[in-house]
Amino acid sequence: MQIGIYGSGTTASAAITIKKILDDAEIESFVITSKSKSRLVDCILVLGGDKGVRNYFHRSFDSTTPVLGISEGEASGFLAQIDLREFSSHVKILKKQNYTVEEVPRIGVKIDGKNVYPVLNDVAVFSSRSAMLMEHTLRVNDEEVWHDNSDGIIVSTPIGSSAYSMSAGGPMLFPDSGVFEIISVNSLDITRRPIIVSNTSSIQISDISARLHCEVVLDGLDRYKVTNTVECTQFLPPAKIIRLKKNSTAISALAKKVHLAEELLSMPPSSKLLLKTLEYEGALTQKDLANKTLLPDRTVRLALSHLLKKGYVKKESLN
Template sequence: MRVALWGVDSRDGALLSKMKKTLESLGVRSQIMKDDYKAAAEVDMVLVAGGDKGILNYFHKVQAASAPVLGIYETDSTGFLAQLEVRDLEPATRRLKRGEYEVDEVTRLKVTVDGREVEPALNDVAVFPGKSATLMEHVLKIDGKDIWHDQSDGVIISTPTGSTAYTMSAGGPMVLQKSQVFLIVSVNSLDNTRRPLVVPSSARIEIADITSRYHCEVVLDGGRRVRVKNLLECVRHEHPARLVRMAGDPAASLMAKKVHLAEDMLKMPPSAKLILKTLEYEGALSQKELASRTMLPERTVRLSLSHLLDGGYVKKKTSLRDARQRIYELKI
């Protein structure tokens, strides 16, 4: 069995070295993947450090075919897509060597902004004005045909995997991962009859004639932002993401975890919801980092964290990288 190891950034260096040592002690050949990503198609499996953020970043960088990917998370990372905590790597490796796992093929979105292809998305692609609480006009086209002309806060295009992320918070339906569809949700449309749209994954989706008082941005998986002048195009990517799922894993399914979170979010103030979604996308963050990411006042962040801690939605821990710093992560 040959394994490649990949981390989000240089901070994962120590973790990757630890993983490599564990694998080799069990007779598994491993290598730390370089920036050329050639090993992605040459090994039997890729282990990605950095939790869900690592998984998303990996499939942004690797656009060609890749060996199946297993996400590894530390105790200060989220684990919706990433299935394995680093402390369980040794027993899990024995199971992997025996072939006790399955591979799910997950649809990605191929994204083109104003005629220029950008990184693919695994969860969702959103278009919003650069300034919040500002209306954006757009025309939705499916396979070249006009579907609607809308004014709203923005629009989200989601894969089935992303249906339990940002799209669900905006009122979209939850879709099983193997469904061959995309979802389109207009966020806070002025037309209160506007409903989420489900289209075949073979469709070509265009958000055209984008206008607003401020510049607009395409947001990939809640992270990278690309300025858009007029046109966003999305189609199914030719290379799906291949994710390893441990056979017989007793952990709650991704859908069940997200349903539980969604039900609880109905009772939360908007600022607390925003912080939860930020922690889901970004992983564990300090109070200062949350204020920077959400652009909420520090007092609002502090009060929202207190509410989330009291409700058992997040937990506070000491950072593994700086013992003086307290960080917050999802507790589901």
């Protein structure tokens, strides 16, 4: 068995820990770097939690090799199912390949006719400045659905339905649903409601305009300027995610999303802002968080204390 270890943006110690555990189990492995030559492997271990898994698939169009996401924090996510601390207890299952592989749908994206990387969660189109209306036309399979004035529009996969789209009023979807959802964010027309379409549909957002330029946000990470049109279609093949745990059914994933939503609703706004900032930016110091969020130092300190107590974040020593 041959395993690749991918850890872009993560600490080198985590990759070393993983490799030692695999060596002890007599499993051949190597750390993937930008200079690594293409090699056939049985699976790829991706460090960095959900964000790490998204980054991996953004950089790799190869979906033939299944990926096991590993979180380095206190809790696992939806794409990264296990934590670094518990990895050693799952090595035998990995070695015997006694696991299931879930096919996670992706959205292929074209911005003004140019292909960009496919996304796992969502495609969001907004004005470059918040609280400024954006005008657009939505077409599905070449038929006009609406012409709208709103804060923006989101196209989401089932995995992404528990992220940005949920906070904008979209429904939570079962992970194995063969659909995408479309949400108009704070439309001036109160009849606008989330739309569910087949994942084989062609979704076109055109005639995009605002007082300033508009942007496309992919998986909450990268921003691209858009002049007129964004096209969203199913990207094949889907991403392949390894599931080692038996309780990773669609129903248990949905229950986890409901629990997460309840916790987020009860969380102080400052804690939500810090959590979202850390999710998008990765590890930051307290000073960095204050600079990026523009919150007072005392507010940042209290919010961090709350997140640490709840286990949403962890401290890391600076070497």
